[in-house]
Amino acid sequence: MRQLRGSTLRLLKVGCFCFIVLIIVWYIAVTFKKRVTPMYANGVVDATIGHIRYDFSTGMFSLIENKDIYLQGLLSETLRSTAALECRPDQNNPNYLCLRWHRYTELEVKTLGGDDKCHEIHWKPTSRDFLPQDCISLRNAIWYGGGEFYHQKWPLMNVSIPLQPYLPNDLMYKMKNNKPPGNVFGNVVERFWFNSKGVGIVVESSVPLFVSFNASNSNLLCFTTNTDHPRYPTGGNHLLKYTICKKKNVKETYEMMQMKHFESPKDKPSLDLIQYPVLSSIPRFQSNMTQGVLLKFVKKFKDNMGKALSIKKLFFEFDGKFSSEFGNFDIDSDLFPNAHQVCSTMREYGYQVLMSMTPLISKDSNHFDTKSEFLVQNKNSEQLALVKWHYGMAGVVDVTNPEASKWFHSKLSTMMKEYGIDGLKLYACESNYLPPNHLSHELLANPGAYITHLLSLIGNLHQEKQLLQTTCAYKSQKHSMYVQLGRKESKWEADNGLQSVIPAVLTLGILGYPFVIPDVVGGSGIVSNTSSPPSRELYIRWLQMATFMPVLKFSFVPWDYDAKVVNIAMSLLKRRQEIKKLLINAAKEAETNGSPVIRPLWWIDPIDSIALVIDTEFMVGNDLLVAPVVFPGVTKIDIYLPKGQWKDDLKGMVLEGKRWLRDYEVTLEQIPTFSKHRVLE
Numbered sequence: 098m099r100q101l102r103g104s105t106l107r108l109l110k111v112g113c114f115c116f117i118v119l120i121i122v123w124y125i126a127v128t129f130k131k132r133v134t135p136m137y138a139n140g141v142v143d144a145t146i147g148h149i150r151y152d153f154s155t156g157m158f159s160l161i162e163n164k165d166i167y168l169q170g171l172l173s174e175t176l177r178s179t180a181a182l183e184c185r186p187d188q189n190n191p192n193y194l195c196l197r198w199h200r201y202t203e204l205e206v207k208t209l210g211g212d213d214k215c216h217e218i219h220w221k222p223t224s225r226d227f228l229p230q231d232c233i234s235l236r237n238a239i240w241y242g243g244g245e246f247y248h249q250k251w252p253l254m255n256v257s258i259p260l261q262p263y264l265p266n267d268l269m270y271k272m273k274n275n276k277p278p279g280n281v282f283g284n285v286v287e288r289f290w291f292n293s294k295g296v297g298i299v300v301e302s303s304v305p306l307f308v309s310f311n312a313s314n315s316n317l318l319c320f321t322t323n324t325d326h327p328r329y330p331t332g333g334n335h336l337l338k339y340t341i342c343k344k345k346n347v348k349e350t351y352e353m354m355q356m357k358h359f360e361s362p363k364d365k366p367s368l369d370l371i372q373y374p375v376l377s378s379i380p381r382f383q384s385n386m387t388q389g390v391l392l393k394f395v396k397k398f399k400d401n402m403g404k405a406l407s408i409k410k411l412f413f414e415f416d417g418k419f420s421s422e423f424g425n426f427d428i429d430s431d432l433f434p435n436a437h438q439v440c441s442t443m444r445e446y447g448y449q450v451l452m453s454m455t456p457l458i459s460k461d462s463n464h465f466d467t468k469s470e471f472l473v474q475n476k477n478s479e480q481l482a483l484v485k486w487h488y489g490m491a492g493v494v495d496v497t498n499p500e501a502s503k504w505f506h507s508k509l510s511t512m513m514k515e516y517g518i519d520g521l522k523l524y525a526c527e528s529n530y531l532p533p534n535h536l537s538h539e540l541l542a543n544p545g546a547y548i549t550h551l552l553s554l555i556g557n558l559h560q561e562k563q564l565l566q567t568t569c570a571y572k573s574q575k576h577s578m579y580v581q582l583g584r585k586e587s588k589w590e591a592d593n594g595l596q597s598v599i600p601a602v603l604t605l606g607i608l609g610y611p612f613v614i615p616d617v618v619g620g621s622g623i624v625s626n627t628s629s630p631p632s633r634e635l636y637i638r639w640l641q642m643a644t645f646m647p648v649l650k651f652s653f654v655p656w657d658y659d660a661k662v663v664n665i666a667m668s669l670l671k672r673r674q675e676i677k678k679l680l681i682n683a684a685k686e687a688e689t690n691g692s693p694v695i696r697p698l699w700w701i702d703p704i705d706s707i708a709l710v711i712d713t714e715f716m717v718g719n720d721l722l723v724a725p726v727v728f729p730g731v732t733k734i735d736i737y738l739p740k741g742q743w744k745d746d747l748k749g750m751v752l753e754g755k756r757w758l759r760d761y762e763v764t765l766e767q768i769p770t771f772s773k774h775r776v777l778e
Contacts, residue, residue, distance in 0.1 A: 146194040147208035147216050148343065153181050160296070160341065162214070167294050167343060169234040171317070175201060175227065201227045214343040222335050229337040230321035233298065235311060239709050240318070241347070241607060242290035243310070245283025245583055248592045251600030251697070251712040253290075253310065256280070260309035260319065262328040263288065263300075264528035264545050265569050268583035268593060269621070270486065282308075283601075284527055284583040285570040286545070287608045288339075289354060290318065293709050297350040299358050301338040302572060303542045305329035327533030330476055331540050348703035351607055355691050359609035360575035365688040366612055367520075367563040370579060371680050373408060374670075375451070375650040379416035380622040386419065388433045392442060398654060399446045401663075406670055413443055414451040414522060414650075418488060423455060424462030426512045440516045451564060452518045454509065455525040456551060457484070457491040465492060471501035476536035484532045486525060493531060496550045497539035506554055520564025522581070526551055527569045545571035552576050566614065574609035574691075579648060582613065587620035587631040589729050594620065595639055596727045600712055602646065606693025612684065613695065614648040622653065633658050634729060634765065637665055641768035642725035644669045645717055647680060647694050665766055676721060683718035694718070702740045705755070711737055722771040726763060733760045734769070742774040 144151045151158045156177035160168040176198055184195040184203060194206040202222040209215040220229035240253040247268055250256045258280045268283040288300035300306055300320060307326075309319045322335040344350040355361075376398050378386055395413055402408050421429045428436035440450050458465055458472060460483065465472075472492035475482040483490050495501045512518065528544045541547060548571045555565060556576045565578040582601050588594035602613045618640045619631030630653060631639065643649055655666035683694040693700075696716040698708035714724045714737065722743060724736045736758040743752050747767060751774050752758075763769055 144194055144196065146206050147192065148214055149206060149216050149218075149341075153177070160216075160343065162343065168238075168296050168341065169236075171232045171234075173228070173230045197223075200224055202229060209340070215340055216342075217340050218338070220337040225334065228321050228323055228335050230319060231337065231339075232315075232317040232319040235316045235318055238292035238294045238296070239347075240290060240292045241604070242287070243282075243308075244286030244604065244608065245601055246280055247283065248280045249283075249597035249600045249604070250591065251603050252293075252710060254710070256311055257314060258282070258308070258310040259312050260307055260321070262326060263306040263308040264328060264543075265548060265571055266529045267525065267527045267568075269586075269623070270529065284568050285580060285605055285608070285610065287571065289358065289608060291347060291350045291354065293347050295344040295346050295350045297342045297344070297354045299340050299342075299354060301340075302546070304336060304338055305331075305542060306337075328528070328544065329542070330534045330536070331542050346703040347699060347709065355609060359691065361691045362577050362611075362688055363575055364563075364577045365684055366565065366577045366579055368681055368684060369410060369449070370412065370564065370648050371684060372677055373410045373412060374402065375412040375414055375648060376448075376654075377414040377416050377617055377650055377652045378419070379453075379652060380617065381652040383417065383622075383628075386417070386432060388435065388439055391433075392439065395443060395446060395448060397656075398651070399448070401654075401656060402670070406667070406674065409447070411446070411448045412451055412520075413448040414453065416453040416522070416524075419452075422459040422462040423488060423491060424458030424464050426508045428516060437516060440518070444517065449519040449564070450517065451520045451522060451566070452513070452516075453522045453524055455523070456494040456496065456505070457486065457525055457530060458494060459488065460490040460492070468501075468504065471495060471498060471504055473531065474536040475532070475534060477534050482532040482535045484530050486530065493535070495537050496547065496554050497537045497541065499538075501538070502550075502554050506557070509555075520566070521555060522566035522568070523551065523555060524568045526567070528571075549573055552578070570610060579612045579614050580605055580610045581650075582616050584623070585616045585620040586624050587622050587629055587635065588624050589635060589727070595635065595642070596713075598639075598642065599715055599725075599727070602695050603693070603697050603712075603715060606695055607697070609691060611687035611692065611694045612647050614650055615643055615646045617650045617652040618643050619653045630657075633662060637662060637765060638726050640666060640669055642723070642727070644673045644768070645676065645715075645721070645723045645725075645770070647684070649673065668766075669768075676717065679717050679721055686718065698722070698737065698739050702755075705739055707737055707757075708739045720773040722773075724761075724769040724771070726768070732764065733762055735759050736761050736769060736771075738771060743771040744774045746770045746772055 142154055148160045148162055149158060150161060156172045158170050159166050179198050181196045181198055184197040192208040196204045201224055202220055205219040207217045209217060222229060246258060263286060265284055265286050266281055291297040305322045305324045307321045307323060320337060322337050324335055344353055399411060419429060420427055433439050443450055469481055471494060473482045473495045481492050483492060494505045526548060531544050531547060548569050552567060552573045563577060566581055567578055568581050568583060570580050586593045589596060591597050598615045602615055605613050619636045622628055622630045655663045686692050687694055698711045698714055699705060700716060701719055702708055713727055714722060716722055726734060738752060738754040738756055740754045743754055745752060747769055761769060
């Protein structure tokens with residue numbers, strides 16, 4: 098009996114011990130859970146406002162409409178293990194959300210109302226050590242927008258761009274000096290992206306923005322900020338603010354964003370640039386342009402054009418280094434002993450004269466020392482902020498300084514009147530020419546705003562604004578100007594060669610720049626930093642495509658090759674005369690509603706899944722489809738026709754749309770085009 102009682106007692110002791118151990122384990126587990134993820138215990142686990150739902154346990158956010166997720170993204174990794182507390186001042190406002198992460202940041206989200214389903218997201222770091230980063234998933238949608246970049250694609254598929262300051266760069270110069278090499282943003286960028294599901298994203302202009310796109314094949318579009326970087330030298334907190342909107346399809350989103358975030362052109366530029374060819378001194382004359390050689394060249398161009406075409410007017414563009422020094426605002430008397438007579442002779446030949454100018458002032462120019470107070474300063478020293486470029490060291494005119502702007506404007510106006518110059522082209526004006534740690538009269542949170550100031554200044558050159566061209570642009574849609582693509586290399590490939598032209602023109606069009614110049618026919622005569630004029634086949638295919646673009650610009654000319662190339666060129670120029678009315682009508686439409694002159698195929702059917710990804714065809718307005726050959730040695734191509742009826746201009750047949758034309762035969766002399774067919778009632 099005693100033995101039984103002792104055994105029972107031992108069992109009771111073991112049971113009590115196990116019970117106590119279980120309680121201790123449970124207590125430790127609960128306590129440990131609270132310490133690791135305090136948001137579950139005393140913070141916000143998830144939050145919903147409008148269409149946005151945040152899940153802070155996973156660090157993800159989603160935009161949802163009728164239970165369908167149309168966008169997903171990731172928050173900064175730091176916030177996935179830190180409590181979020183509500184800081185909403187108005188608990189009864191369903192259109193406002195405010196959350197705070199202790200020692201890191203605040204998040205404000207607002208729904209903006211209306212039919213556009215817009216949400217404004219604003220990160221406000223409370224610590225300089227915290228860099229907000231939101232990443233948008235690129236999966237399950239087709240994306241467009243952003244701007245120019247070296248490996249240009251349309252749409253943004255099979256693109257990888259590492260994280261970098263989101264600022265305009267001179268593509269050719271940047272790639273030549275980019276270490277390590279990699280894809281870089283180009284001469285024109287806008288903070289606007291949208292996709293095939295009707296989602297549009299716009300980032301606030303004042304944000305010191307860094308962007309990556311599918312970096313390391315992540316399938317993410319990431320936004321972050323960093324005011325400590327030398328390209329953003331104004332300091333301050335790392336604010337991140339952007340707006341997400343939703344419409345039915347890609348075209349509705351473009352139209353909504355264009356109306357809300359782009360200023361429409363106040364006027365159309367001179368349509369003469371559309372109607373008449375432009376002859377540029379660069380790249381043909383890199384260092385051997387003299388008075389006699391130039392006059393002989395422009396005379397031959399005029400005579401050869403006149404034989405086949407009754408062209409009333411031509412344009413000649415002085416490009417490259419024609420001044421004694423950049424900043425002297427003259428024409429070099431060593432190259433042109435009688436520059437005034439040269440310009441006068443050109444006018445007798447029927448040319449209007451255009452001139453390329455830059456806001457860079459050479460260190461060796463007459464005005465570098467005498468007007469140093471008008472140049473951008475260095476915030477870290479008393480010396481001027483200098484930049485190294487193709488032609489040595491230079492300072493940069495501070496166009497945010499009213500007195501400097503007045504001086505620069507006066508010098509340009511005087512030079513144009515003295516030589517009888519009819520229009521300007523701005524170049525070397527991209528943000529990479531602003532030296533690191535620069536200090537301007539007006540502090541620029543976003544150095545891209547320098548370009549906005551510059552184009553506003555040049556746009557006020559009275560009647561000359563109608564003949565304004567620029568290679569750089571940022572938030573400058575309101576100006577009546579032509580935007581020239583960054584210098585293209587004389588090669589076929591999509592890394593800045595012929596295959597990049599259509600994607601770049603389409604991209605600039607949907608960013609609010611309808612009047613695009615696709616560089617000179619054949620490209621810059623450069624391949625991988627080596628001089629290499631375009632091959633015969635490349636030149637022909639480039640000219641065929643450029644014939645249907647808003648502006649046709651030559652430097653290499655058809656008679657550089659052979660009689661057959663000349664005959665092809667003359668036939669194309671006659672065709673351009675025939676479609677000139679289409680280009681002009683599209684230009685007038687652009688002035689009215691901001692529509693691109695050169696349009697993607699989805700413009701007439703924004704839900705056509707095939708039209709959404711076509712990158713080797715384009716529309717002139719809504720009435721002409723162009724399908725150029727952009728690959729070497731090709732005599733058969735696949736052509737897609739969107740909805741509607743189309744007349745094959747080569748074969749004369751009327752075809753029903755929403756179909757492929759497989760293995761369409763095309764000779765070197767031909768470019769396939771299709772006119773919108775309308776049945777007469």
